Amino acid sequence: MSLKLEDNEVDIVVAALRPNLNTFLEEWRSFFSNFHLIIVKDPNLEEDLQIPPGFDHQVYTKSDMDRVLNGASINFSGHSCRYFGYLISRKKYIISIDDDCLPARDNSGVIVDAVAQHISNLQTPATPFFFNTLYDPYRQGADFVRGYPFSLRDGVECLLSCGLWLNIADYDAPTQIVKPHERNTRYVDAVMTVPLRAMMPLSGINIGFNREVLGPALVPGLRLDGEGKRRWETIEDIWSGMCAKVICDHLGCGVKSGLPYVWRGVGSDADNAMDSLKKEWEGVKLMEEVVPFFQSVKFPKTAVTAADCVIEISRMARENLASLNPVYAQAADTMEAWVDLWKVAGS
């Protein structure tokens, strides 16, 4: 395959929570093989990783994290290990897909190149200031509809691309318990910009983002006390997604949601959600406080970078949330440490 300009601008970050990456990487080979892989091993994982040959990759482990952290207290265990990958990458774009997801097929049965779709989402403009009813106006076969102001048709830079999942959808524990057999079979053929000021839950399972501009905003801030390895036992991506969205809104940039889909299910524990309920219930309760907090976040004009904004969020979280629950004070600390770390190791 020929190397396009984009290939040198992209790192694919894989969070290895399981040692055996053979199936995952083989299934993604045709879409990953042009790119450099940053494989980050969960610091709690004892066994060696199994990685099939032929990938341009680098593995990072606990010892790398300790070296870079140099005493800073950021917890990279579990799903949060991927943030280390975001930190040490030097590329413009990052794409990250959970290791229990495989390529999906679209409605015509064609395998979806999720990497190419994320790149396309990030390299075409977003339109957060006015909703286009035909969704992405830059897609072939679509355009802006009648009534869409012409001054807004240039769009703005898209910094974050949130993909979706067929088969096992990203539900929380209570929903999994109520609907253990529900599978997402609906392939919605759309990419759309999440409008300005609209909040959304970012699922870290399948994302792409512009690391150069947005990097520090994807922060492993909010950890549940009993955070576990199953997705519905975490909330770190939800928190970092809310940070990323308010920051994009402030910077006048866009966030897209929709395509690409991945097929989620290999190794996912769709069952046994009952065990997780105790752990995730904490997260569910926290959202009731987190959402109004982010809806009220306002940045000063002096905050002009993602890093500036993260510091502001951490300050506001300390002022407004810390008294409600110690996890927020911890999040504020982590966010500050993260920005410091980013200055040293991330740029």
Next chain:
Amino acid sequence: MVSGSSLTSTSTPSISLLKDELDIVIPTIRNLDFLEMWRPFFQPYHLIIVQDGDPSKTIRVPDGFDYKLYNRNDINRILGPKAACISFKDSACRCFGYLISKKKYIFTIDDDCFVAKDPSGKEINALEQHIKNLLSPSTPFFFNTLYDPYREGADFVRGYPFSLREGVQTAVSHGLWLNIPDYDAPTQLVKPLERNKRYVDAVLTVPMGTLFPMCGMNLAFNRELIGPAMYFGLMGDGQPIGRYDDMWAGWCMKVICDHLGLGVKTGLPYIWHSKASNPFVNLKKEYKGIYWQEELIPFFQTAVLPKECTTVQTCYLELSKLVKAKLGKVDDYFNKLADAMVTWIEAWDELNPSENPGSSAAVKPNGAAKGK
């Protein structure tokens, strides 16, 4: 005014939801042949036909439909001097149908819109989908990445606050179109052959605080919740602008829905839009709109309605004052439009005296997003 009586249909075995609570409003200037294709889906419902143009022309309605037809003479007779707020020689006249209806729900469709097929080849009952949209809640305060969480096979995703999962009442259901897309004239000129072939299998709530271009071709709404806001403005004959009727209604409607905590959905159902209008004719109509739009959007984006406005009518009247104050200087047309907005509300209250739309809606202070 012409009425038609219905014959019992034996061709539709499915249950017709809301058949006594919904009117179908169709503006027309030519003929209603398209109704033949819609017969299995529309026949159980009452039709309000608004005949635009020359009232001496007879519009033939296919047999077997229960309908009332109003031409310009009827509009003038019923509204008297207030008839001046209803456009002539523009499909904007359809809003007369909303005014005169006594039902809870309205579905409006253009006479060049046919039944579309979904990707499996099955014919789409657009009306049924609109009804489903209107009868299930909207979720304007937080975006669900799996779109409509109430749809079969979907739900709220992880991270979606539980306190927001009841949703709010849905006021408007905005459908889409396959084949001829609803583009403006400049886009039509640049892409005359483009056809919308992409069936996007989603319904979603337009978030609070977000505006969109509302197309009147395939639209349904809860008349009791939002009816008075659905005025389609002054367009067509004697007016400097056309093809912005539904846009205007949509922006007014959305500001008011956001203020009152009501939801607006867009997406399914699709209809098949068959007729491409002449782009040069369209350009003439839209020309001023394309410039004015640049002022209108910031106007609507910053419009603030006071807490005291708790009904649709009071919100709408307040909006008319803002139009006069802020847009009057853009063009005198907006002064006339503001007056027409007031006339519309007067006409609405006169024809619908026992209603109080908006009182059943959850009242929320302007602008505050609800997180709890």
